[in-house]
Amino acid sequence: MNAQTVIKICQEKGISLSDFALSQESEQDNISKTEILTRFGQMLSVMETAARTARETPIHSVSGLTGGDAYLYEQRRKKRSLLGSTASKAVACALSCSEVNASMGRIVACPTAGSCGIVPAAVLSVQEEYDLPREAIVKGLICAGLVGQIIGEHACLAGAQGGCQAECGSASAMAAAAVVELLGGSPAQSFDAAAIAIKNSLGLVCDPVAGLVEIPCIKRNAGGVMNALTAADMALAGIVSRIPFDDTVDAMNRVGRQLPTALRETAAGGLATTKTGLELAETLKNR
Amino acid sequence: MPTPSLFDIMGPIMIGPSSSHTAGAARLGKMAYKLAGGDIKDVKMYLHGSFAATYRGHGTDKALLAGLLNLNPSDERLRHSFELAAKKGIHYEFIPTNLGENVHPNTVKFVITNSAGETHEITGSSIGGGQVVISDIDGMEVNFTGERPILVTHHKDEPGVISNITFILYEMGINIGNMRVSRSREDHTAHMYIEMDSLTGGDLTAAIRNIPGMLWVKLLLPIDETSGDASRKDSI
Known part of the structure; x- marks a missing residue:
């Protein structure tokens, strides 16, 4: 399956990307559309809680390295923010989901636990701003899933294999496509947004301090959702990605293979081996 | 992929x-x-x-x-x-x-x-x-x-026990995906692990327990975590 084919089918049948994904999943896995929607509804509920929890109360990670940032940001953004209400809410939600994850709270891996804040933050902030019904958001998550399916088939979604571009980059692409569909954009525009999001995260390395899903993962989720919203906003304005989505996935796949092992979730390079990164890792060891 | x-x-x-x-x-x-x-x-x-x-x-x-x-x-x-x-x-x-x-x-x-x-x-x-x-x-x-049901048996290491087990599976229409036997020379017993594609209606463990030479039998089911809030990927 590739985006070019999917866009063509959707155009011919006059259906949305989420309609396409729903039918395909139902046929291939012999599961009713109702059940798929129910399960995505359950995921949405978990996302809603995760996106709220750390904004309302400061929570800290198991290691003690991180925490409290979603709360801090929420306090300020309620008064003022450079980003405006939608984007600042998205940043706050992304931080919250990621902090909940680091504190051993319940999240939805989408596509991974390390990138679990991006898709929820994008769809939930847009839902609030545009007052969209819950059913629409569930469909948005399915649209995000479809984009991830294509990336998973032609590249990969694991930091250990493809670096952070495969996790936060993929999540941004998934979120961007979902937002475009939610706001009435065409399937082609969704994939333009996804392509732009991938282009903006190409080459991003996976370099977690002490090997934990915290530094820089939490803040990269905030950056990732901004990437997604920026890409969606451009695509909705009619901006086209000169490099089509399928090609960007191919590039991501090749770039991932070219990344040295040290930059693929081994904590042997990048931020993990900075002076401070090493000091933090050492502190944890001695505790 | x-x-x-x-x-x-x-x-x-x-x-x-x-x-x-x-x-x-x-x-x-x-x-x-x-x-x-x-x-x-x-x-x-x-x-x-x-x-x-x-x-x-x-x-x-x-x-x-x-x-x-x-x-x-x-x-x-x-x-x-x-x-x-x-x-x-x-x-x-x-x-x-x-x-x-x-x-x-x-x-x-x-x-x-x-x-x-x-x-x-x-x-x-x-x-x-x-x-x-x-x-x-x-x-x-x-x-x-752990995505499929597994049958574990401990039985006497003698001819016919395994064929009796597989015959029961055949009669119940259960297909075997993966199996292994290991024997202990000390006490002349053997353990067998069978991964099955799926289960059918009958009481498999009761039938196998009745096989002569059977010491015990366990059935490990893929755990259904799809109820409540877990997704299918969560099931064992």
């Missing part, structure tokens, strides 16, 4: 922070709990590779123990598993170690003593995205993902 399912991309619903170090670890614990056959009195967990290096920060220790308490990877009680285990009087220990050169980096070896006084050694790895594989049970090399 072939197109992944929607639920491979979205989900599972899990307790963070890491699908391989936390969700996968909980699943390994749960499989070990099932394989060890019931209530656990004492467990030593030998942690290898990345499990050994990062188990505290990823909550791998809490997740493994939660699984041994029969909790699901999406259960919020997971982070309190130390307290839960203490309440149940379970003694547990985490031992970072090196299990060998070619062992998967996210591997744990459980040495479990159950309330019946039996000791079982079970080794498994978390291979990514929360998926796991059990590679060794009591010294027998296996390759079980």
Whole structure:
């Protein structure tokens, strides 16, 4: 399956990307559309809680390295923010989901636990701003899933294999496509947004301090959702990605293979081996 | 690779922070709990590779123990598993170690003593995205993902027992996907592990228990975590 084919089918049948994904999943896995929607509804509920929890109360990670940032940001953004209400809410939600994850709270891996804040933050902030019904958001998550399916088939979604571009980059692409569909954009525009999001995260390395899903993962989720919203906003304005989505996935796949092992979730390079990164890792060891 | 399912991309619903170090670890614990056959009195967990290096920060220790308490990877009680285990009087220990050169980096070896006084050694790895594989049970090399039902038998090492078992499976219309036998020369008994594609209606364990020479039989079911808030990827 590739985006070019999917866009063509959707155009011919006059259906949305989420309609396409729903039918395909139902046929291939012999599961009713109702059940798929129910399960995505359950995921949405978990996302809603995760996106709220750390904004309302400061929570800290198991290691003690991180925490409290979603709360801090929420306090300020309620008064003022450079980003405006939608984007600042998205940043706050992304931080919250990621902090909940680091504190051993319940999240939805989408596509991974390390990138679990991006898709929820994008769809939930847009839902609030545009007052969209819950059913629409569930469909948005399915649209995000479809984009991830294509990336998973032609590249990969694991930091250990493809670096952070495969996790936060993929999540941004998934979120961007979902937002475009939610706001009435065409399937082609969704994939333009996804392509732009991938282009903006190409080459991003996976370099977690002490090997934990915290530094820089939490803040990269905030950056990732901004990437997604920026890409969606451009695509909705009619901006086209000169490099089509399928090609960007191919590039991501090749770039991932070219990344040295040290930059693929081994904590042997990048931020993990900075002076401070090493000091933090050492502190944890001695505790 | 072939197109992944929607639920491979979205989900599972899990307790963070890491699908391989936390969700996968909980699943390994749960499989070990099932394989060890019931209530656990004492467990030593030998942690290898990345499990050994990062188990505290990823909550791998809490997740493994939660699984041994029969909790699901999406259960919020997971982070309190130390307290839960203490309440149940379970003694547990985490031992970072090196299990060998070619062992998967996210591997744990459980040495479990159950309330019946039996000791079982079970080794498994978390291979990514929360998926796991059990590679060794009591010294027998296996390759079980826990996605399908498994039949474990302990029987007399004599002709006809295995054919009786497979005949019952045939009669019930059950297809075998993977099987292994290991024998103990000391007491002339054998263990057999059979991974089946799926189960049919009949009472499989009752039928197999009646086979002459059968000492005991266990059926390990893929655990349905799809009810409530967990997704299909969460099922063992």
